[in-house]
Amino acid sequence: MEFIAITCPACWQSLEIESPTFSDQPIIMTTDCEVCCRPMVVTVEYVDPNDDPMVSVEPES
Numbered sequence: 001m002e003f004i005a006i007t008c009p010a011c012w013q014s015l016e017i018e019s020p021t022f023s024d025q026p027i028i029m030t031t032d033c034e035v036c037c038r039p040m041v042v043t044v045e046y047v048d049p050n051d052d053p054m055v056s057v058e059p060e061s
């Protein structure tokens with residue numbers, strides 16, 4: 001199982017989440033921060049299935 005590192009946009013804590021796979025695209029996930037419990041929206045975009053994905057995190061509005 002692969003994990004990707006993200007940073008919580010609310011408290012800046014580094015977190016690891018289970019990485020989706022290339023075939024899961026398009027990937028937009030909502031997850032709660034383990035530290036501050038605030039929800040965030042994580043978007044994962046694979047450019048190449050053999051490369052690490054681009055990951056962006058935004059606070060849920």
Ligand SMILES: [Zn+2]
Pocket residue numbers: 008009010011012013033034035036037038
């Ligand atoms: Zn947080």
